[in-house]
Every structure is written in structure tokens, then in C-alpha cells.
Amino acid sequence: MIITLIGYMGCGKSTIGKKLSEYFNCKSIDLDEFIISQEKTTIKEIFSEKGEIYFRKKENLYLKKILEKKNFILSLGGGTPAYYNNMDLINDKSLSFYLKMPPIELASRLIHEKDHRPIIAHLKNEEIKEFISRHLYERSFYYEKAQYKITCNQKSIEDICNEIITITKNL
Numbered sequence: 157m158i159i160t161l162i163g164y165m166g167c168g169k170s171t172i173g174k175k176l177s178e179y180f181n182c183k184s185i186d187l188d189e190f191i192i193s194q195e196k197t198t199i200k201e202i203f204s205e206k207g208e209i210y211f212r213k214k215e216n217l218y219l220k221k222i223l224e225k226k227n228f229i230l231s232l233g234g235g236t237p238a239y240y241n242n243m244d245l246i247n248d249k250s251l252s253f254y255l256k257m258p259p260i261e262l263a264s265r266l267i268h269e270k271d272h273r274p275i276i277a278h279l280k281n282e283e284i285k286e287f288i289s290r291h292l293y294e295r296s297f298y299y300e301k302a303q304y305k306i307t308c309n310q311k312s313i314e315d316i317c318n319e320i321i322t323i324t325k326n327l
């Protein structure tokens with residue numbers, strides 16, 4: 157079984173992915189970390205040296221490569237679903253879960269962690285909330301293609317993992 161976790165930056169994909177992999181006793185793969193290890197540089201560097209289009213090409217390439225494997229939890233990048241035919245590939249090969257969070261909560265998390273996230277690094281703190289609201293609205297079209305949607309606001313990491321586990325058990 158492959159479980160993919162989808163959602164905006166800061167919604168908890170990496171954290172939930174690691175926890176679920178402990179429960180299912182399988183590997184957890186983080187697409188951003190996979191890209192960093194394969195390209196031997198940071199995402200920030202890729203964006204500034206080679207540009208976003210190069211990043212999106214590599215992201216699509218590594219996604220396809222990872223989806224050839226079996227039995228793992230995959231935490232996607234925040235933008236992965238919005239490019240190429242990535243959502244079709246994801247839904248074809250895995251059980252996809254959208255970790256849904258309101259922009260206000262995402263903004264309060266990301267305001268402290270924006271430096272290594274090139275999409276928001278240039279924004280002033282007071283601009284972040286509005287940017288995320290608009291960006292999330294645009295991205296939602298793709299995120300909503302996930303097979304399952306988990307409302308994550310006000311829920312603990314454990315509660316979110318339990319919801320995902322329950323869904324997979326009832327399949």
C-alpha cells in the first residue's frame with residue numbers, strides 16, 4: 157500500500173508521514189527531502205539558481221520514480237499536486253489524503269518558518285496571511301482531487317493519524 161499526504165506548506169505532511177510510517181512499519185519518504193538528496197542542494201538553492209520550472213520538472217520526475225516502489229508513506233511538496241499530471245499519477249498509484257487546514261492557522265505556523273520556503277520567503281509577515289488565503293484558494297482545486305480529505309485544524313497529530321488509519325482499515 158502507498159499512502160500519499162497532500163496539502164499546503166505547514167499543514168503537517170512530513171510530521172504525519174513519519175508517524176504513520178511507524179504505525180504501518182514501513183518507509184516514510186518526503187518528496188522535498190528526496191529532491192534535496194538527489195540534487196545535492198537545498199530547495200531554496202534550486203529555486204534561486206535554476207528557477208521554479210526546473211524544480212517542477214525534477215519534482216515530477218522524482219515523483220514518478222518514487223511511485224514505482226511499493227509500501228511506503230509519501231509526503232508530497234506543497235505544490236506537487238498543482239503541476240503536470242501529478243494528481244492523476246498520485247491517485248492512480250496510491251491512497252491520497254488531503255490534510256486540510258484554514259489559511260489563518262497555516263499563516264501562524266509559517267510566519268516562524270518562512271526562510272527556507274522560497275514561495276513565501278520574500279513576503280513581509282503582515283503579507284503572509286493574505287498571500288496564503290489566495291494561494292490556497294488556487295491550489296484547492298488540485299488538493300480536492302485527493303481521494304480522502306482530513307480536516308486538521310485543532311486536531312492533534314495523533315488524532316489525524318488515527319483518522320487516516322481508520323479509513324485504511326475500513327477499505
Ligand SMILES: Nc1ncnc2c1ncn2[C@@H]1O[C@H](COP(=O)(O)OP(=O)(O)OP(=O)(O)O)[C@@H](O)[C@H]1O
Pocket residue numbers: 163164165166167168169170171172188231232233234265273308311312313316
Ligand atoms: N496537528 C498538529 N498540531 C500541532 N502542530 C503540528 C501539527 N501538524 C504539524 N505541526 C507542526 O507544524 C509544523 C509544520 O509541519 P510539517 O513540517 O510536518 O508540515 P509540512 O506539511 O511537511 O510542510 P512543508 O510543505 O513546508 O514541508 C511543524 O513544526 C510541526 O511540528
Ligand SMILES: O=C(O)C1=C[C@@H](O)[C@@H](O)[C@H](O)C1
Pocket residue numbers: 165188199232233234235236272273274275
Ligand atoms: O508550495 C510550494 O510550492 C512548495 C512547497 C514545498 O514543500 C517545496 O516543495 C517548495 O518550497 C515549493
Ligand SMILES: [Mg+2]
Pocket residue numbers: 169170171186188231
Ligand atoms: Mg514537509
